[in-house]
Amino acid sequence: MATTKSDLLRQPIAHIDIKAFDARPIVDAMGGMAFQARNLHRAATILDGMIREPEGGVILCLAGSLVSAGLKQVIVDMIRHNMVDAIVSTGANIVDQDYFESLGFKHYVGSPYADDHALRDLGIDRIYDTYIDEEELRICDMTVAKIAAELEPRPHSSREFIGEMARYLVAQGKKTDGIVLAAHECGVPIFCPAFSDCSAGFGLVHHQWERQGKPQLSIDSARDFLELTRVKLAAKETGLFMIGGGVPKNFAQDTVVAADLLGKQVNMHKYAVQLTVADERDGALSGSTLREACSWGKVDTAYEQMVYGEATTTMPLIVSYAFHAGNWKSRKPRRYAEICG
Numbered sequence: 001m002a003t004t005k006s007d008l009l010r011q012p013i014a015h016i017d018i019k020a021f022d023a024r025p026i027v028d029a030m031g032g033m034a035f036q037a038r039n040l041h042r043a044a045t046i047l048d049g050m051i052r053e054p055e056g057g058v059i060l061c062l063a064g065s066l067v068s069a070g071l072k073q074v075i076v077d078m079i080r081h082n083m084v085d086a087i088v089s090t091g092a093n094i095v096d097q098d099y100f101e102s103l104g105f106k107h108y109v110g111s112p113y114a115d116d117h118a119l120r121d122l123g124i125d126r127i128y129d130t131y132i133d134e135e136e137l138r139i140c141d142m143t144v145a146k147i148a149a150e151l152e153p154r155p156h157s158s159r160e161f162i163g164e165m166a167r168y169l170v171a172q173g174k175k176t177d178g179i180v181l182a183a184h185e186c187g188v189p190i191f192c193p194a195f196s197d198c199s200a201g202f203g204l205v206h207h208q209w210e211r212q213g214k215p216q217l218s219i220d221s222a223r224d225f226l227e228l229t230r231v232k233l234a235a236k237e238t239g240l241f242m243i244g245g246g247v248p249k250n251f252a253q254d255t256v257v258a259a260d261l262l263g264k265q266v267n268m269h270k271y272a273v274q275l276t277v278a279d280e281r282d283g284a285l286s287g288s289t290l291r292e293a294c295s296w297g298k299v300d301t302a303y304e305q306m307v308y309g310e311a312t313t314t315m316p317l318i319v320s321y322a323f324h325a326g327n328w329k330s331r332k333p334r335r336y337a338e339i340c341g
Helices: 024-030 035-052 067-080 091-102 116-122 134-149 158-171 179-186 199-210 221-234 246-253 255-261 290-295 311-325
Strands: 057-062 086-089 124-127 130-133 238-243 269-276 299-308
Touching: 024 035, 024 311, 035 238, 035 269, 035 299, 035 311, 057 067, 057 221, 057 246, 067 091, 067 130, 067 179, 067 311, 086 091, 086 221, 086 246, 091 134, 091 158, 091 179, 091 199, 116 124, 124 134, 130 134, 134 158, 134 199, 158 179, 158 221, 221 246, 221 255, 238 246, 246 255, 246 269, 269 290, 269 311, 290 299
Parallel strands: 057 086, 057 238, 238 269, 269 299
Antiparallel strands: 124 130
16 A cells, blocks of 8 residues: 555654753763763853843854754743844744744654655655655745735845744734744844745745736845844844854854944854854864854854754753753843844
8 A cells, every 4th residue: 555645744743842851950960071961061051151141142043954853942932031132044944944833834753764756756855854745835935925925025134024924923813833923022033144045935936036027025135134233233242052053153153243344343252152063174164163263253262162963962951951040030131123123
């Protein structure tokens, strides 16, 4: 009997809840060990230091397949419990994965050993051991096109457009909590500097194709950079919590240089933690060390830590540690989204 789509899209990915367990005992114990265990402990204390910094700003950078892998609730909890003030992300995490789920769809447990030709015939997309229904993903693409068609046909920052995506969820009465909705409600700006490299890109291509010869909506990446630089200027000290690397990592680091070019004196990012599996020896940005960033005037070296490990295993421990430490409870919301426009 042939395998059907419903046979494969049966078990949804479960999002881990860092509120349900206190990781402090195990993370503190890891601090007495060596190698990545000790690095992870130090990273957790640095994240807690970012949260305790008076009037400081925490910038969360997201790269890699995080939401689809079960880390959505970790990020939502950081937003809703005032542990993050701005987000810089790949478009895939925000649109293809988070917004996709907010529209009512799910990611499913799959296998890295599946027959990909068979998956293609069934209309199933694979992210390593996770499955997505291609038909549902097309609905996400076209939702972006629909939102674009209803907005003023001018350049928008990705932060501005993502805010409109959140308003669409509210207007449609969507109840599934997610990163886009939580950030909108908590005044946390989301920037996707490569916004077209995801479902948003497909939707905007459709929008511009349909409006050939007419005014069109577009995404202004320079405005993104200026708006995120405003966040850096508003915060007396900043911390970067980077999951993966790539464009989000560099985009957030570069705000120090941008501020300097504007004639504004700001400090380097005081805190920096990166969770990565990338190797510095291959020449890629994702693996470049945070100490290297100091030579560019971007990141200070007093409170920096790289943890070499895949994010689904490291991020829940570190965030649970900072959450249960509880210093977010006395922290004033920054609401940086209100200074970006």
